[in-house]
Structure formats: structure tokens, C-alpha cells
Amino acid sequence: MATGEHERILALAKSAFEAEKSGLWKIDPETASEIHGERCEALWQELRRQVSEAGAGSIPSRPSRAELELQWKKEFVAKLRERLPDLVSEAIEA
Incomplete structure (x- = not known):
């Protein structure tokens, strides 16, 4: 039932969750933090893009x-x- 855009959000969220659970935090917390931050930022950018498009009327309500x-x-x-x-x-x- 998920649309392509919904699937993209789910994939980005899954990636962020995986980075959150990574064993890298014990070995190299700085790198783990950077990776997690990048993935969270990618998720937020996609959410902002979709909300912006919805507000512009390109996605019907x-x-x-x-x-x-x-x-x-x-x-x-x-x-x-x-x-x-x-x-x-x-x-x-x-």
C-alpha cells in the first residue's frame, strides 16, 4: 500500500534506526554520530521536500x-x- 514516496521515507527512517543501533558507537562514537546525523538529516530533507510539495499543491489532498x-x-x-x-x-x- 505504500507509495514510492512513502517507501522512500520508510527506507530513510530504517537507515537512521540501523545507524542508531550500530556497534560502531562502542568503537568510534564520533564517526557513529556523524553517520547517524547524516541519515537523520536525509530523512528530514525528504520530509521537508514532500511537505513543501504538498503545500504547493502538487500532491492532491x-x-x-x-x-x-x-x-x-x-x-x-x-x-x-x-x-x-x-x-x-x-x-x-x-
């Missing part, structure tokens, strides 16, 4: 329930108008 209901009503009325002449003819002939 989920319609509200009211918007969905209005859309369904419009579709229902359009289908009803399309079929109404046939339904009336069938009722008259019956």
Missing part, C-alpha cells in the same frame, strides 16, 4: 466527506437523467 457526498450526488443525478427517458418509456409500456 484527500477530499472531505462533504465534497465526496456532493460528487456522488452529482454522479447519481447524471446517471438518473441519462436513464430517466428509458425508465419512463418502460413504465408507460408496462
Whole structure:
């Protein structure tokens, strides 16, 4: 169910978590800190990019329930108008 962008965030988060659990912290904490920091920064940059794009309108937002209901009503009325002449003819002939 994950989209490509969601998968990217998950991969970056996993990478940061792995760096957090690395055995390198016991051997070389400075390097471990740098690696962990770089991975966390990559995750934050990706989150910022996606939030920025969403704010710019390039990613459509989920319609509200009211918007969905209005859309369904419009579709229902359009289908009803399309079929109404046939339904009336069938009722008259019956």
C-alpha cells in the first residue's frame, strides 16, 4: 500500500534506526554520530521536500466527506437523467 514516496521515507527512517543501533558507537562514537546525523538529516530533507510539495499543491489532498457526498450526488443525478427517458418509456409500456 505504500507509495514510492512513502517507501522512500520508510527506507530513510530504517537507515537512521540501523545507524542508531550500530556497534560502531562502542568503537568510534564520533564517526557513529556523524553517520547517524547524516541519515537523520536525509530523512528530514525528504520530509521537508514532500511537505513543501504538498503545500504547493502538487500532491492532491484527500477530499472531505462533504465534497465526496456532493460528487456522488452529482454522479447519481447524471446517471438518473441519462436513464430517466428509458425508465419512463418502460413504465408507460408496462
